Amino acid sequence: MANLNLVQLVSVALVLTASTSGTASATAVKGIYWMDQPLFPASTINTSLFTHVYYAFLAPNATTFKLYVSNSSNITLTNFITAFRTRIPTILSIGGSNATSFSLIFSNNTTRATFINSTISVARAYGFDGVDLDWEFPQNSDDTNNLGSLFQEWRIAITADAALTRKPPLLLTAAVYFAVDFFLSDNPRTYPVTSINQNVDWVNVMSYNFHGSWNNDTGAPSGLFNPTRNISVVDGLKSWIGAGVKPEKLVMGMPLYGMTWQLEDPKVNGIGAAVMGPGPGSNGAMAYFKVLEFNMQKNAKVVYDVDTMSVYSYSGSYWIGYDDPLTVTAKVGYAQALSLGGYFFWAAGYDTNNWKISTQASKAWIVS
Template sequence: MTTISGCLAESTTTPPVVKGAYYPSWSTSFPPSAINTSLFTHIFYAFLAPNNVTFKFEISNSTAAVLVNFTTTLRHGSPPAKTLFSIGGGGADSEALARMASSPSSRGVFIDSAIDVARMFGFDGVDLDWEFPESPKDMENLGRLLKEWRQAIGKESKYTHRPPLLLTAAVYFSVDFFLSPVPRSFPVASLRKNLDWINAMCYDFHGAWSNITGPNAALFDPNSNINSIYGLSSWINAGMPPKKVVMGLPLYGRTWHLKDPKVNGIGSIAVGPGPGDGVLTYSQIVKLNKEENGTVVYDADTVSVYSVVGSSWIGYDDPLTTTTKVGYAQALGLRGYFFWALSFDKNSDISSHASRSWILDKSE
């Protein structure tokens, strides 16, 4: 093990548009060399996590080799793509991140170590994917963490005469957790001042945790506020500049096992998860629909697609719904979009449609 510690950080300059994607580190069948960098501006390596006691990043020799290959490959892409490593993720220890953020000393250790990792392995920045701060106090500490991180980035850049590292964060689709029994909101003032942008995770709106079918990533929803437009608007209304908001798009779908295959619209009763234990990648969905002659339905109210394959119900996005969402992101004046996750696409089908549909304005 090599223990990484010690530096400082800020970030000001980024490309006008973000066409991003998270790259799962477990994508062994999809190496960095397979990434079509003409479709993306930023690729996020997912994930790294600090030691849950020391809060330093401990990088093994094997992981070090993977990180060097990742950044080197994308730096020499045609065109090159910027790289960030993402900390945390949905499966990370949220309580450990909360402990880290709770005191100045542990925040300092974490920040310095993260900057060291970025510089040592050639990343252009760092992304924090803390899912999710669970109390108002955690949110306050997140604000403090980002302030100190930004200051450290600035100091490190000035000291080393290198461009400042990018600093971003993956966040809940809405600025506040209005569905939670613990009311809390993100510290928008700190995020606005200290981050280059936020990646709003506009997906996982419905899933087999509820036995009622629904779109994974509805753009609209006539029946609730669980939709992307509501979430993105809540961030903007809370003071987050649109040019610091990046819209999340899924390259996977959520599945259910229907109670009655004849009752199969949005809002139908299910009895549990469907194929893939409730989750299928877009590539798997296309394959299943083709092999099993699935019925594919476009839902205009939510700008989503679902397919019915026997007693299985799958809610997902396709090239049409994705390009419609990209259009709305531009209409809202957002910075761009990102995908979770890069290796889930089918032959870059959705990624290429999204990239082409972002129409550059004169300032770009």
């Protein structure tokens, strides 16, 4: 693997960004997801850096198929909306990695209607500007076909609600896999491209978690490129566009965290090095501000890798792959080169106190 020094990486980032001059729109999506956490209340989000804030998550009741709002969630939702009302559009995200009942709920139009009506009702009751579906992930072709029907029926219901309430229609977005098809699975299926183009305002492409503690070697968790396999930000986004999804409907995801490993041999410490398991952090994951603390406290070696357009650091047997402001600049430049609709981050609270990565991403998006 070729290593990139700081000057070289800046040059590449500037070339990617400069190549898009005059093509970007002031209406680009700059989103961020927020999860309820006592150490980082929603009110501390710097809204000048974003265009939309997502509340993550509510989930449907497995029996009634309606969104379930507990007493504690009611308080959190109320505080969330209060923090942003009149300041920035808010979107209610439904699902998450632990949601398990979507396949059943979306399997017929009756249960889909129950689910859809409850999402609109809850969104309107709390004052959200949109709804977002985070289904991780449809498991077969029946699921993806039903998802297409869901989007169509959801759009019809949102349009009817807007006419009835005389309010702007709710935004409809969805978080989706990094690629349009699940080519890494033994059970092939493809997202409903036509329905997405016709009914969804945009999809948030989860262009991350390519490599993690489940692997037996180090790797770029969200590499812009991959010289050995078609598992990268570029490959995923191109698959969506190649399948016919309008580029402006695609919003590129970026992680505000790194993945960590413990090396088998500290002397073998590049990308692809053998590992014994996850390293420091929470189950092999570490917030960006914690990565910087690790690098400083451990006097870690920081390396920029040209082949993946990613950064990693290591100290002793510990190794961390992550993004920083420079690699994010390159990604934003590439997103603009593809005429994408914008970008989003997972998740609020993982950046530094002064929003180092988020600030650079916002500055890097060139407005025509």
